[in-house]
Structures are given as structure tokens and as C-alpha cells.
Amino acid sequence: MSEHVDHGPGFYVKTWGILLVLFAISVIGPIAEIRWLTLITAFGVAVVKAYFVAARFMHLDIEKRYINYMFATMLLMMLLFWGGIVADIGAHRGSNWVRIAPSQVQAPGSLSQPKVNAMKVEQSDETTSEEPTIESEGH
Amino acid sequence: MSSAEHHHEQSIWEKYIFSVDHKVIGMQYMFTGIAMALIGGFFVYVFRMQLAFPGMSVPGFGTVNPMEYNSLVTNHGSIMIFWVAMPVLIAAFGNFLIPLMIGCDDMVFPRLNRLSYQIFLVSAIILIISFFVQGGGFGGAWTSYPPLSAKSEYNLTPWGASLWLLAVALEFVAFLIGGINFITTLMNSRAPGMKMYDIPIVCWMIVIASILFMASVGPLIAGAVMLGFDQVYSIGFFDPGKGGDPVLWQHLFWFFGHPEVYVVLLPAMGIVAEVITTFARKKLFAYKTVLFTAAATGVLSFFVWAHHQFVSGIDPRMANVFTVTTLMISVPIAEMLFVYIATLYGGSIRFTTAMLFALAFLAEFLIGGVTGIYLGASGSDIFFHDTYFVLAHFHYTFVPIAIIATFAGLYYWFPKMSGRLMNETLGKIHFWMTIIPFNFIFIPLFILGASGQHRRIYNYQNFPDLAVPELQNLRVVATVALIFMILGQIPFFYNFIVSWKKGEKADANPWKAATLEWAAPSPPPHGNFAELPNCYRGPYEYSVPGRDLDYWPQNVK
Amino acid sequence: MGLVQPIATRRSATGIPTGKLAVWWLIGSEIVIFGGVLVSYIILRHYHADWTEEAAATNVWLGGLNTFVLLTSSLFAVLAHYYMEKRNDAKKASMYLWLTVVGALTFLVVKSFEWTHEIQHGYVMTKSLFWGFYYTAAGIHGLHVIAGAVIMGIIAIQIRQGKHYNRVELIGLYWHFVDIVWIFLFPLLYIAK
Numbered sequence: 001m002s003e004h005v006d007h008g009p010g011f012y013v014k015t016w017g018i019l020l021v022l023f024a025i026s027v028i029g030p031i032a033e034i035r036w037l038t039l040i041t042a043f044g045v046a047v048v049k050a051y052f053v054a055a056r057f058m059h060l061d062i063e064k065r066y067i068n069y070m071f072a073t074m075l076l077m078m079l080l081f082w083g084g085i086v087a088d089i090g091a092h093r094g095s096n097w098v099r100i101a102p103s104q105v106q107a108p109g110s111l112s113q114p115k116v117n118a119m120k121v122e123q124s125d126e127t128t129s130e131e132p133t134i135e136s137e138g139h
Numbered sequence: 140m141s142s143a144e145h146h147h148e149q150s151i152w153e154k155y156i157f158s159v160d161h162k163v164i165g166m167q168y169m170f171t172g173i174a175m176a177l178i179g180g181f182f183v184y185v186f187r188m189q190l191a192f193p194g195m196s197v198p199g200f201g202t203v204n205p206m207e208y209n210s211l212v213t214n215h216g217s218i219m220i221f222w223v224a225m226p227v228l229i230a231a232f233g234n235f236l237i238p239l240m241i242g243c244d245d246m247v248f249p250r251l252n253r254l255s256y257q258i259f260l261v262s263a264i265i266l267i268i269s270f271f272v273q274g275g276g277f278g279g280a281w282t283s284y285p286p287l288s289a290k291s292e293y294n295l296t297p298w299g300a301s302l303w304l305l306a307v308a309l310e311f312v313a314f315l316i317g318g319i320n321f322i323t324t325l326m327n328s329r330a331p332g333m334k335m336y337d338i339p340i341v342c343w344m345i346v347i348a349s350i351l352f353m354a355s356v357g358p359l360i361a362g363a364v365m366l367g368f369d370q371v372y373s374i375g376f377f378d379p380g381k382g383g384d385p386v387l388w389q390h391l392f393w394f395f396g397h398p399e400v401y402v403v404l405l406p407a408m409g410i411v412a413e414v415i416t417t418f419a420r421k422k423l424f425a426y427k428t429v430l431f432t433a434a435a436t437g438v439l440s441f442f443v444w445a446h447h448q449f450v451s452g453i454d455p456r457m458a459n460v461f462t463v464t465t466l467m468i469s470v471p472i473a474e475m476l477f478v479y480i481a482t483l484y485g486g487s488i489r490f491t492t493a494m495l496f497a498l499a500f501l502a503e504f505l506i507g508g509v510t511g512i513y514l515g516a517s518g519s520d521i522f523f524h525d526t527y528f529v530l531a532h533f534h535y536t537f538v539p540i541a542i543i544a545t546f547a548g549l550y551y552w553f554p555k556m557s558g559r560l561m562n563e564t565l566g567k568i569h570f571w572m573t574i575i576p577f578n579f580i581f582i583p584l585f586i587l588g589a590s591g592q593h594r595r596i597y598n599y600q601n602f603p604d605l606a607v608p609e610l611q612n613l614r615v616v617a618t619v620a621l622i623f624m625i626l627g628q629i630p631f632f633y634n635f636i637v638s639w640k641k642g643e644k645a646d647a648n649p650w651k652a653a654t655l656e657w658a659a660p661s662p663p664p665h666g667n668f669a670e671l672p673n674c675y676r677g678p679y680e681y682s683v684p685g686r687d688l689d690y691w692p693q694n695v696k
Numbered sequence: 697m698g699l700v701q702p703i704a705t706r707r708s709a710t711g712i713p714t715g716k717l718a719v720w721w722l723i724g725s726e727i728v729i730f731g732g733v734l735v736s737y738i739i740l741r742h743y744h745a746d747w748t749e750e751a752a753a754t755n756v757w758l759g760g761l762n763t764f765v766l767l768t769s770s771l772f773a774v775l776a777h778y779y780m781e782k783r784n785d786a787k788k789a790s791m792y793l794w795l796t797v798v799g800a801l802t803f804l805v806v807k808s809f810e811w812t813h814e815i816q817h818g819y820v821m822t823k824s825l826f827w828g829f830y831y832t833a834a835g836i837h838g839l840h841v842i843a844g845a846v847i848m849g850i851i852a853i854q855i856r857q858g859k860h861y862n863r864v865e866l867i868g869l870y871w872h873f874v875d876i877v878w879i880f881l882f883p884l885l886y887i888a889k
Contacts, residue, residue, distance in 0.1 A: 245704050246704065326712075328709070329707070353725045382825040387736060
């Protein structure tokens with residue numbers, strides 16, 4: 001159990017008060033409609049709120065350190081995941097490619113011109129799926 | 140003692156079906172895993188027959204049409220990884236061994252343990268049901284890439300695809316719950332006196348594997364939910380036409396998929412460590428090195444995942460990064476193999492069946508490991524990706540992990556589980572009839588892969604370059620070898636079943652091993668130890684100079 | 697049913713009680729599950745500038761109200777823990793647990809109004825991938841709220857029967873985690889338009 005800590009209920013109520021103030025900041029921030037300010041108030045405040053809940057309500061500030069390391073590792077995993085995929089999923093263009101969704105292509109014969117089998121797929125799309133027209137020896 | 144009375148009153152239901160005893164639950168996982176292996180093995184028999192003798196009716200199945208072929212390969216892969224390797228290596232051995240090896244009476248959460256098995260069983264049943272629904276089982280490969288897996292007009296298995304996904308998701312939940320049990324038990328319930336470095340390596344490995352699993356499976360669970368919505372409601376998480384991205388699925392899958400292979404590798408290496416120390420009568424050469432390189436491998440395994448996606452259109456700058464990390468990860472694993480070989484060096488080797496399988500693990504996994512280098516380098520992977528070279532590589536790693544190491548563990552701990560010894564002669568026949576055919580299956584596949592044979596094709600007669608007799612002969616060789624390997628399992632099953640009831644009786648410690656599970660009776664009763672042991676030394680105190688016996692059990696003062 | 701608790705469960709080589717250690721690991725695994733959804737969402741949201749139109753339809757006032765509700769319910773949860781552990785007062789602890797459950801129910805009621813309104817105005821999951829993420833992320837979170845509330849109610853009953861006092865802290869930890877997830881969901885779905 002969380003040992004040698006004698007915070008009375010007042011401590012927790014005060015923390016709750018701090019959380020509410022932070023919450024108010026995060027709601028008021030966007031009203032100014034300055035993008036960087038909104039981001040700081042919304043996400044910066046979220047981080048601070050999370051800290052207060054974790055440290056003071058979950059008593060992570062007095063928990064054994066390796067538990068905190070475990071959580072930090074999980075969060076770092078998420079950062080790693082983000083870092084590994086953002087260049088692919090988050091980019092509109094790379095050094096040799098441009099990403100356009102098929103639905104956004106206007107003219108045929110442009111970048112995402114359908115290749116032969118893509119056309120076939122589109123056609124078989126129109127046939128009902130009750131007859132799988134897989135001529136196995138075809139291609 | 141109330142637990143003893145409780146024991147006497149237990150019905151068959153309580154004792155075997157709804158048991159909360161970790162040993163029974165371990166056996167439940169074991170038998171379910173073996174049953175699923177039979178199904179997965181049957182599937183590979185069918186599709187390899189189709190590949191070797193295309194168009195001919197396969198005995199026991201009939202002719203194989205292309206959709207069925209896709210389902211067979213998809214479910215073979217999924218079953219072997221999720222319903223055989225993981226339950227047997229982690230849940231079965233972990234459940235059975237961890238409480239015994241750390242000297243306590245059960246897992247810390249017995250009912251949660253039972254729940255995790257039940258969820259696992261449900262997942263297996265759902266998967267089996269998927270084979271019989273309209274359209275048949277899912278055929279989109281175990282990697283389930285959208286849009287094939289997301290759109291039923293492409294995969295033609297609307298029910299099968301969703302049932303497969305549900306089964307996989309439930310299996311993940313079962314292992315998350317089970318993993319929490321293993322981790323907590325190892326951290327907290329050790330015998331008095333058992334310090335961190337006195338824990339047997341296999342226990343460490345199973346727990347590290349559970350941690351790796353836990354840290355990596357989250358994004359895939361998220362992805363599975365998203366894919367499920369794509370399948371049922373066409374939401375479009377992975378549909379570029381709706382703003383999604385199919386490569387996102389690939390990343391979500393492989394962020395888990397790569398650590399997953401180390402999740403199964405580490406327990407296998409742990410089993411091998413136990414077996415070789417006992418049958419070489421030698422301490423593990425460098426316990427801390429093994430432990431820290433296992434942890435390092437685990438950490439590094441999170442940084443390599445996109446080597447599965449080199450040709451998927453990922454950013455080439457990332458491909459550079461992932462090549463470097465992938466080549467780096469071979470180093471700690473090689474280190475562990477060196478440590479094992481050093482453990483054997485100068486030892487007093489006893490070639491029991493378990494030891495033979497453990498040694499075979501080292502040799503075969505080595506081949507698997509070095510062939511991975513060709514695939515980890517993005518340049519050569521451009522040629523090898525999606526060929527049978529990949530397939531041969533991962534079978535040279537997976538079969539040692541899931542099959543060879545499992546047999547080593549089964550032969551080794553069978554006396555503890557059943558109170559009897561398996562027949563050594565039959566064991567050796569089984570060993571040779573497994574290992575020799577195994578190589579004859581997969582070496583041809585390396586050659587076929589290097590010749591350009593791509594994966595997941597139902598009939599190579601349609602590809603003139605690949606239909607040449609030299610290559611087709613190799614396919615036949617592989618299939619015939621597979622038949623021999625399957626037949627070679629008969630001595631094992633006969634041995635296992637008959638010895639369980641009629642084998643030569645075993646005492647508590649037939650192998651004269653030093654770890655704590657051998658201090659319990661064979662088989663251990665409910666509660667494991669009459670008196671819970673204390674731990675006085677490390678787990679591998681063999682051939683200690685100055686002592687009469689060549690082993691010094693952990694619990695003996 | 698009477699399971700005899702194994703000796704294993706009472707041991708504590710780490711010094712952390714077994715139940716609490718398990719909850720820490722549970723929360724760790726949940727971080728990566730929610731993390732997977734949220735990282736995917738963040739990247740695609742950034743990529744799709746045109747989602748701003750869709751995102752404008754989320755109701756920041758109801759979202760904010762729910763944030764307030766969850767923060768307050770977290771306070772109740774930690775007070776329940778305080779009264780159970782420091783004052784050994786099962787009655788008060790139970791009362792605070794029930795108040796937390798009320799908070800959970802309030803959250804769900806507000807959410808159901810919010811979603812009903814949105815669905816009636818055509819902002820359904822299939823309208824745009826933004827809404828796909830919106831409902832999925834908030835939905836998974838909502839399932840965790842429901843599960844937490846149910847377990848909390850059961851524990852509130854159990855401690856009045858004089859058993860399982862340690863579980864007050866454990867469910868509290870889980871609840872705080874659910875709160876923290878919402879702390880991040882709120883700006884992601886409601887504010888960052």
C-alpha cells in the first residue's frame with residue numbers, strides 16, 4: 001500500500017481544484033483562435049493534467065521507480081511507433097512519389113492511371129460475388 | 140487443511156475442466172495447442188500435395204481449388220503461430236513450470252488463469268468454425284493486408300474474414316491476461332532466498348516474452364478493431380478512397396509482428412538452456428549475458444519491423460534505418476548461441492532425446508538466423524521478398540522454435556508432468572524422422588526461392604519459368620519429405636500416450652537436475668510442494684568442485 | 697467456489713502487493729492499445745486538413761462537461777481510497793465509490809445525448825473517416841468506462857461485506873487511467889479543430 005504519506009482529503013480536493021483551473025484554460029485557449037496558442041493550451045494542459053492525476057491521485061510520485069520506468073517505456077513505444085510511420089502515413093509526397101487517393105483523381109491517364117489488373121478488378125467488382133470469376137489458369 | 144479436503148471433494152469438472160490449478164491449465168493449453176498443430180499440419184499436407192501434384196485429388200481432402208488453397212495457407216500460418224507456438228511455449232510451459240521453478244504453490248491469480256484459457260479455447264473454436272461458414276475460411280494470408288482483407292468483394296469470404304479477425308483478437312486478449320499473471324507471479328512469488336539471478340532462464344524468458352507481447356500487441360488490437368469496422372461497415376481506415384491508408388495496417392501489424400517472433404523465440408531458447416545445462420552437467424556459461432542479451436534482443440526487436448515492408452512503398456529513408464537495426468539484432472542472438480555452445484564445451488554430454496532436440500535447435504536455428512541477413516538487407520530483399528526464400532528462412536527459425544524446442548521440453552519435463560519416463564528408443568526414432576526430413580523440406584525451398592518462386596501461388600504450372608522440371612522436382616522432394624516428417628510423428632504420439640499410463644515410473648528427479656521443479660513429486664500434487672522450498676543458490680550448480688554429487692539442487696542447504 | 701488463495705498470491709518479493717502490481721501491468725498494456733488508435737488518428741488528422749470541417753461539428757461544451765465529470769469522479773475515487781486505507785472506513789469509502797459510479801453514468805448519459813444528436817444530424821461513422829476515428833476512439837474508451845463502473849459497483853458492495861479492502865485502491869488506479877485517456881481524447885477530438 002502507499003506507505004508513509006499522510007495527505008488528508010484536502011490535498012486531493014486541492015489537486016482537483018488545480019485540475020479544474022487547467023481545464024478552464026484548455027477550453028478558453030481556443031477562443032483566441034491563434035493556432036499555436038490553442039495547441040499549447042489544449043495539449044500542454046492535457047499533459048500537465050495527466051501528470052497531476054498520475055502523480056497525485058495514482059500516487060505514482062511515491063511508487064517504486066521502476067513502475068514509472070515501465071510507463072515511460074510504453075509511452076516511448078508509442079513515440080517510436082509514431083516516428084516509424086509518420087514518413088509514410090503522414091506525408092503527402094516523398095522524394096519520388098505523390099499520394100493521391102483514387103477518388104480524387106479527375107482525369108484518366110494521369111498519375112494514378114489504372115493499370116491493367118486494376119481495371120479487371122473494377123470490372124469484377126461489378127459482377128456479383130456469388131460467382132468468383134477466378135480462372136485459375138488465366139494469369 | 141481445507142485445501143486437502145477441497146481436493147477430495149473435487150468432481151471431474153472441478154479437477155480437469157474448470158480447474159484453477161496451474162498444472163492442469165498448462166496441460167489444457169498443451170493439448171489444445173497440439174490439437175491445433177494437427178489441424179495446421181493437415182493443412183500443410185494438403186497444400187503441399189497440391190503444389191507437388193497440381194490438380195490431383197489429395198487423399199483425405201479432394202481436389203484443391205484456388206480459394207481453398209488460399210484458405211489453407213492462411214490458416215496454416217495463423218494456427219501455427221497463434222494457436223500452437225504461443226500456447227505451447229508460453230502458456231503451457233509457462234503455466235506448468237513457473238510456479239514450480241520458483242517454488243510456490245500456484246500462479247498468483249488462479250481464476251484469471253482459468254479465464255485466460257477459456258478465452259483462448261473460445262478463440263480456437265471460433266477459428267475452426269470459420270472453416271465451415273459460407274465462403275469458407277479466410278484466405279487473405281496470416282498478415283491480412285487490406286484491401287484484400289477489408290473488402291469481401293475481394294476476398295470472397297465475408298464471414299471467414301471477420302471470424303478469423305475475431306479469433307485472433309480473442310487470442311490476444313487471452314495472452315494479455317495470461318501474461319499479467321506470469322509477470323506478476325515471477326516478480327512477486329519467488330521462494331525465499333531466490334534472488335533475481337537465481338531464477339531459471341526459462342522463467343525469465345517466458346516473462347520477458349510476455350512483456351514484449353504486452354508492449355507490442357496494443358497497436359494491432361487497435362488495428363484489428365479498425366479492420367473489423369472496415370470489413371463490416373466499410374469505414375475506410377485502410378481505404379485510400381476514404382482517406383485511409385493500407386500501409387497503416389501494415390505498420391500496425393508488423394509493429395507487433397516482429398516482436399512476436401521474439402516472443403516465441405525467447406521461451407524456446409529458455410527451454411534449450413534448461414535442457415543443455417542438465418545434460419551437459421555444466422553451469423550456463425554466462426547467465427547474466429544470456430539474460431541481458433535476451434532483454435536487449437527484446438528491446439531491439441521493436442526497432443526492426445519495417446523490414447517486412449521494404450517493397451511496400453515505405454519511405455526509403457526509413458528503409459535504411461530498418462536495414463541497420465535488422466542487421467544489428469542478429470548480434471545479441473548470435474551471442475546467446477555462442478553462450479550455449481560454450482556451455483556445452485567441456486561438458487559431460489548425455490544424449491537423451493531431449494538433448495538431441497536441444498542440440499538440433501541450435502544447429503537449425505543457426506541456419507534460419509543467417510539466412511535472415513539476406514532478407515534484412517533491403518537491397519537483396521527487393522529480390523527475395525515474397526519468394527520462397529523468405530518462407531524457408533522463417534521455417535528454419537519457426538520450426539526449431541515451435542516444434543524442435545517444444546519436443547525438447549516435452550521429453551525433458553514429461554517425467555515431471557506424468558510421473559513416468561518416455562521410451563528413449565522411440566524418442567530417438569522420432570528425433571531422426573523429424574530432423575532429417577525437415578531439412579529436406581526446406582533446403583529445396585531456399586533454392587526455389589532464389590530461383591524466383593513467389594509465395595502464395597496455387598499452381599506454378601501457370602508460370603513457364605517456374606514450371607520447369609528441375610524446380611517441380613524440388614517441390615516434389617519437399618512434399619515427400621513432409622510426408623516422412625508427418626509419419627515420423629507417429630512414434631512420438633504413440634510414445635507419449637502409452638508412456639503416460641504405462642511408462643517406466645519416474646522418481647522426483649530422474650535427470651538429476653538442480654532447479655526447483657525437480658524437488659516436487661512427479662507429478663506434483665495440488666499445492667506442488669509438501670513444504671514450500673527455500674532457495675540457496677543459482678539454478679545451474681552442476682559439477683561443483685569438491686562436492687560428491689555432480690549437481691547441487693537449489694533447495695538443498 | 698470457495699477458492700483457497702494460494703500462498704503465491706500473498707508473497708511479495710518486490711514489496712508491491714500482487715494485486716497492485718497486476719493493475720500496473722494492465723494499465724501498461726492499455727497504454728499501447730489506446731496509443732495505437734490515437735497515434736493512427738493523430739497522423740491521419742494532420743494529413744487530412746479537410747477534416748476540419750467535420751471536426752467542427754463536435755460539441756466542445758458536452759465534451760468539456762464530460763471532462764469535468766470524469767475529473768470529479770477521479771477525485772471521488774481517490775477519496776474512497778483515502779477513507780478505506782487511512783481511516784478504515786468502509787462505509788464512507790463505499791459511498792465515494794458509488795459517487796464515482798454516478799460520475800461514470802453521468803458521463804455515459806451525456807455521451808449518449810451527444811452521439812444521438814450527432815447521429816440524427818447525419819454525422820455517422822460512415823460519413824467520413826474522421827467520424828470513424830471519433831466513434832471508435834470514444835467508443836473503446838466508453839467500453840472501458842462501463843467496465844470500470846461495473847467493477848467499481850461490485851467492489852463497493854464487497855467492502856461493505858467486510859472483504860477485499862485492497863481492491864478500492866486497485867479500481868481507483870484503473871479509473872484514473874480511464875480519466876487520463878479522456879484527458880487526451882478531449883483535446884484531440886474536441887479542441888484541435
